[in-house]
Amino acid sequence: MKQALRLTLAAALALLLLADQIFPPPLPGRSAPRAQLVVARDGTPLRAFPDRAHIWRHPVRIEEVSPRYIEALIAYEDRAFWWHPGVNPWALLRAAGQWARHGRVVSGGSTLTMQVARLLEPTPHTLAGKLRQMARAVQLELRCSKREIIEIYLTFAPMGGVLEGVEAASRAYLGKPAQRLSDSEAALLTVLPQAPSLLRPDRYPERARMARDKVLARMQSRWGAARIADARQEPVIAQTVREPLLAPLFAERLRRLQPRAARIESTLDASVQQSVEQLLSARLTVLPARVSMAALVVDNATLEVRAYAGSADFADEARFAHVDMVQAARSPGSALKPFLYGLALDEGLIHSESLLADVPQSFSGYQPGNFQANFSGPVGASEALQRSLNVPAVEVLEQLGPQRFVSALRRGGLKLELPRGATPNLSVILGGAAVTLEGLVGAYTALARGGVSGRPRYRSDAPLEEARMLSEGAAFIIRDVLESGGPVARQVDGGVGTRRGIAWKTGTSFGFRDAWAVGVSDHFAVGVWVGRPDGTPNPGFFGANIAAPLLVDIFSVVDDSPPQPRTPPASVSTTKICWPLGTRREATPPELCHQERTAWMVNGTAPPTFPDRLRGGAARYTDQRDAASGLRVRAACASGEVHSVAMARWPAALEPWLDGALRERALPPAWAPACAGAHAPEAGLKIVGVSDGETIRRAGNGLPPELRLEARGGQEELIWLLDGRQIGRVPAGRALAHKFRDAGRYQITVMDDAGRYDRVEISVR
The missing domain is CATH 1.10.3810.10 (Biosynthetic peptidoglycan transglycosylase-like)
Incomplete structure (x- = not known):
C-alpha cells in the first residue's frame, strides 16, 4: 500500500509538473x-x-x-x-x-x-x-x-x-x-x-x-x-487625468531605439526640459506661422542630454511639429569658425592676433563677403572670430586646406554632409556643408572639455564616445576669445565677457534658411536652431537676432552658477607681437613694429603673417632714401648721398585701410624727382571724374546727387568701397553709379585683384 501510495503521489506530481510546463x-x-514609458532621470514620465x-x-x-x-x-x-x-x-x-x-x-x-x-x-x-x-x-x-x-x-x-x-x-x-x-x-x-x-x-x-x-x-x-x-x-483632491507629454520627439526617438522595453530611462532633467519648452513656447508669438525651433542641452562632464526639444510646438502641424530638427542636417553658416581657428592654432599657422585682411578678395574666383557687406581692413584672428568676419575665415581656410579641415572635423566626431558629388572647398567655412544640431553641440563640448568632443548620450548606460577635436591649449584660447574677446579685449574692457561665463557662436545659412547659436559654460553645452524645416528662407532671421537671445535665456535657466576662473594650460602663453610681420616683439626691430598687440600662443609658436596674396617679395625689405631730402631713390637715379632704411611691408590688400599716421610710417615716401620713372605699388589705377577733397552739392530739387565713379587702369574686376563698405564690382574700364542720400564726408576707394588701389575723400552737402 505504501509503495502504491508513493507511486500515485509521484505520478500526480509528475502530471502537475507536466501540466505546469504545458x-x-x-x-x-x-x-x-506591451505598453511603453519613457522617463526622465528622476523617474518623471516624459511620454507614455x-x-x-x-x-x-x-x-x-x-x-x-x-x-x-x-x-x-x-x-x-x-x-x-x-x-x-x-x-x-x-x-x-x-x-x-x-x-x-x-x-x-x-x-x-x-x-x-x-x-x-x-x-x-x-x-x-x-x-x-x-x-x-x-x-x-x-x-x-x-x-x-x-x-x-x-x-x-x-x-x-x-x-x-x-x-x-x-x-x-x-x-x-x-x-x-x-x-x-x-x-x-x-x-x-x-x-x-x-x-x-x-x-x-x-x-x-x-x-x-x-x-x-x-x-x-x-x-x-x-x-x-x-x-x-x-x-x-487630508482631503481627497485629484487632478484631471492627462497623458504625460514632455520631450515628445525625444521619447519617440528612444522608443525606436528600444522597441521592446517597457520602461525606458533617459538622462533628461524634467525641470530643465519643461523650462526649455516654455522658453520656446513663449517665442512662438513673434515667429511666422511655419517657423520651428530646436534646442539641445548637454552636460559637459558626462555628455548626458538634459533637455531635448526637436520642434517648437508638438501640437502645431503648421510648424512641422513631428519633424525632429535636432537630427536634421542643415547648413551651419559660420558656426564652424571656432574649429577652423582652433585647428589653425594647433597647426602653427596662427596665434590669436595673427594679422588677417578683412577686405574684398578673390580666392581663385571665390569672392566671399561679410554679413553686413562692409569691411574692416586689418584685423587680428581673435577679432575676426568674435565678429564672425567671412573673408579672414576663408583666408585662414585657404592656408589650412578645406579637405584637411573637413577631415579633422570628422576625426573629432563632427560629421559634415557635402552636396552629392562635391568635394570640400572654401565655402565649407561659410555654410557649404550640412551638420546636425546634435553633432554641432557635441563638437562644441570640446571647448569646455580640454579639446575633447563627445557624442551626446541619451541613456546613462550608453557608451561614452569621445574624440580629440582640438588640443587643450587651442580649446582654451578659442573659448576665451568667444567668451571675452581674448587678451586684447581684456585690456580694453577688463574682460567683461568673462563675468558672463558663456562662450558662444552664431551662424546664419545662405538665404536666411537657418539661424544657429551654440555655446558652452562651465557645466553645459547648449545649441539652438531656428528656421523652417522645409528650407524656406526667413529674411531678417539670423543667428545673432533670433537664436542668440534664446540661447542666453536657456543658459540662465540651466546654469545660474557663477563662472569659475580658468588657468591657461601649460601649452598656452601670452606674448607681445608686432604687426605687420606677426612676429614676437623682442625679435622685431622697433622700426618694423608698426603696431604692438598681446597674443595667445600654443606651444610658444608665433608664426609670421601669411604671405601676401597679391604681391610677391619678402615682408621685410630695404628702401633707399636721399640723405638730404628723405625722398625715395634708387642707386641708378640718385645724385647725392643715399642711406638704407629697413621696412616692413603690409599685405597689399590692406594698404588702402591704413590710417594716415600708420600710412606715413608703413609706406615709403614719394619718389625723388630724378627717380620719377619708378612706380609706387598703387600706381596704374586712378580714380577719375572726381578729385580728392571735392565737394558735391545737391540739386535744387533736393534729390540725392548721383556720382559716376570711374577709374583708369586696373586689371580684371574693380571693387568700389565707400567708407570701407563694398558698394559694387564692375569690370575694369566700366563706371559705377552711386547715389549719396545723406550729407557728410565720404572716403571712396577703388581696388583691383592685383592689389592696386586709389582713394579720394569727398564732401556731400
Whole structure:
C-alpha cells in the first residue's frame, strides 16, 4: 500500500509538473499587452506609449514606491503574503465560513498572488474561475520571487479608466511619483483597485474618501491613532487625468531605439526640459506661422542630454511639429569658425592676433563677403572670430586646406554632409556643408572639455564616445576669445565677457534658411536652431537676432552658477607681437613694429603673417632714401648721398585701410624727382571724374546727387568701397553709379585683384 501510495503521489506530481510546463502562467514578459514609458532621470514620465487597448502603465520597482503604500497594501489585502505559497488556506476557510453563515461574501480569500494571477489572466467569478486562479497563483510562486510578484501588482493593478499601476495612478491623479506618497494617498491608492471605476478620485472624491478611511482604520494598530487622525484630515483632491507629454520627439526617438522595453530611462532633467519648452513656447508669438525651433542641452562632464526639444510646438502641424530638427542636417553658416581657428592654432599657422585682411578678395574666383557687406581692413584672428568676419575665415581656410579641415572635423566626431558629388572647398567655412544640431553641440563640448568632443548620450548606460577635436591649449584660447574677446579685449574692457561665463557662436545659412547659436559654460553645452524645416528662407532671421537671445535665456535657466576662473594650460602663453610681420616683439626691430598687440600662443609658436596674396617679395625689405631730402631713390637715379632704411611691408590688400599716421610710417615716401620713372605699388589705377577733397552739392530739387565713379587702369574686376563698405564690382574700364542720400564726408576707394588701389575723400552737402 505504501509503495502504491508513493507511486500515485509521484505520478500526480509528475502530471502537475507536466501540466505546469504545458500550461505556463502568462507572465508579463511573454503574452501581456506591451505598453511603453519613457522617463526622465528622476523617474518623471516624459511620454507614455499605450498598448493596443490604450492602457497607460508605468512599470516600477518596489524601491521606487513609498514604503507606506507597500505596508498598507500588505496589511489591507494580504497580511500573510510574505509566507504563503500563493494560496492562504486559513483565509479561504474563513471566507467560506462567513459565506455559509451570512449567505454572502463578507471578506475575500484571495491573496495578492491570486489577484496578480487574475490581472494576468482574467477568469470568471465562479468556483471554476477561483480554482484556476489558485492554480495560477501556485505556478507564479514557483516561478517568481515575492518581490517579482508584488512588482507585477504594482505595475498592473487597475486604477480607473486607462490607468494601471500605482505609479501611473500617482502621477495622473496626484501629480507626484509613487515614492512620495503620504499616508492618506497611500491608503487611497491601496483601495482603488477594488472598484476602480466607482472610486476614481477625480470623479467621485467622496466615495474615494470613504474607501480610503476604511484602509486607514485597518492601519491604526500599525501607524497609531495620531498618525491616522492626521491622514483622515487630508482631503481627497485629484487632478484631471492627462497623458504625460514632455520631450515628445525625444521619447519617440528612444522608443525606436528600444522597441521592446517597457520602461525606458533617459538622462533628461524634467525641470530643465519643461523650462526649455516654455522658453520656446513663449517665442512662438513673434515667429511666422511655419517657423520651428530646436534646442539641445548637454552636460559637459558626462555628455548626458538634459533637455531635448526637436520642434517648437508638438501640437502645431503648421510648424512641422513631428519633424525632429535636432537630427536634421542643415547648413551651419559660420558656426564652424571656432574649429577652423582652433585647428589653425594647433597647426602653427596662427596665434590669436595673427594679422588677417578683412577686405574684398578673390580666392581663385571665390569672392566671399561679410554679413553686413562692409569691411574692416586689418584685423587680428581673435577679432575676426568674435565678429564672425567671412573673408579672414576663408583666408585662414585657404592656408589650412578645406579637405584637411573637413577631415579633422570628422576625426573629432563632427560629421559634415557635402552636396552629392562635391568635394570640400572654401565655402565649407561659410555654410557649404550640412551638420546636425546634435553633432554641432557635441563638437562644441570640446571647448569646455580640454579639446575633447563627445557624442551626446541619451541613456546613462550608453557608451561614452569621445574624440580629440582640438588640443587643450587651442580649446582654451578659442573659448576665451568667444567668451571675452581674448587678451586684447581684456585690456580694453577688463574682460567683461568673462563675468558672463558663456562662450558662444552664431551662424546664419545662405538665404536666411537657418539661424544657429551654440555655446558652452562651465557645466553645459547648449545649441539652438531656428528656421523652417522645409528650407524656406526667413529674411531678417539670423543667428545673432533670433537664436542668440534664446540661447542666453536657456543658459540662465540651466546654469545660474557663477563662472569659475580658468588657468591657461601649460601649452598656452601670452606674448607681445608686432604687426605687420606677426612676429614676437623682442625679435622685431622697433622700426618694423608698426603696431604692438598681446597674443595667445600654443606651444610658444608665433608664426609670421601669411604671405601676401597679391604681391610677391619678402615682408621685410630695404628702401633707399636721399640723405638730404628723405625722398625715395634708387642707386641708378640718385645724385647725392643715399642711406638704407629697413621696412616692413603690409599685405597689399590692406594698404588702402591704413590710417594716415600708420600710412606715413608703413609706406615709403614719394619718389625723388630724378627717380620719377619708378612706380609706387598703387600706381596704374586712378580714380577719375572726381578729385580728392571735392565737394558735391545737391540739386535744387533736393534729390540725392548721383556720382559716376570711374577709374583708369586696373586689371580684371574693380571693387568700389565707400567708407570701407563694398558698394559694387564692375569690370575694369566700366563706371559705377552711386547715389549719396545723406550729407557728410565720404572716403571712396577703388581696388583691383592685383592689389592696386586709389582713394579720394569727398564732401556731400
